[in-house]
Amino acid sequence: MEENKIKGVGRVANRFLTFYLEEEIYGVKISDVKEIIAMMKTTPVPKxxxxxxxxxxxxxxxxxxxxxxxxxxxxxxxxQMYTAIVIITIEGKNIGFIVDKVEEVVNVDDENISPPPEFGSNIDTRFIENMAKQKNKVVMILDLVALFGEEELSLVQNLSKTISDKG
Incomplete structure (x- = not known):
């Protein structure tokens, strides 16, 4: 059984960390989350x-x-006071994601997960893996690899190696 699923009373639940950007709530698989830290200073990287x-x-x-x-x-x-950095592991590399506010870890049964709606070819929803109904909210579950695409993801992942090699 996948590590992001737990057995409940005769059901399988998927676990997600939820967070806010403005008024929108998003989720990522808890198995991809390494840790959550308070906002800290970052060093800009040119170009x-x-x-x-x-x-x-x-x-x-x-x-x-x-x-x-x-x-x-x-x-x-x-x-702000609730701004946080969520450290997520994508393809074996850690990346920090600045979010407005971390909400909670939620368990969502399979029956409350559905594919994202199709809005037509003008709107890119490839980065939304699923939609999860949670209480009175709809959580957009992110596909982080699709969000960046291979080229951007490679660029982000190689930043830590480039900086480490120079140090």
Whole structure:
């Protein structure tokens, strides 16, 4: 059985960490989450896309940091009290994601998960893996590999190696 599923009373539940960007709630598989930390200073890296805030030193490891608001074409804001960095492992590499507020870990039964709606060819929803009904909310479950695409993901993942090699 996959590690992101737990057995309930005769059902299988999927576990997701939920977080907010503005008023929208998103989720990522809990099995991809390494840790959640308070917002910390990042070091900008020249000539990188605008959504890459820079890198940070987390206990001796250089980790690239992505501003999810910028990645989703939302206005940039100064960090607030609840701003956090979610450290996520994608294809074996750790990447920090700045989010407005971490909400909770939720268990969602298979019957409450559905594919994202199709909006036509003009709207890109490839990065939404599923939609999860949770209480009175709909959580957009992100496919982080699809969100970046191979080229961007490779760029972000290689930032930590490039910075470490120079140090």
């Amino acid at each position: 990188t896309p605008r959504f890459i805030k820079g890198v940070m030193n987390l206990r001796g490891n250089i980790i690239p940091v992505v501003d999810m608001r910028v990645k989703f074409d939302m206005p940039e804001v100064e960090p």
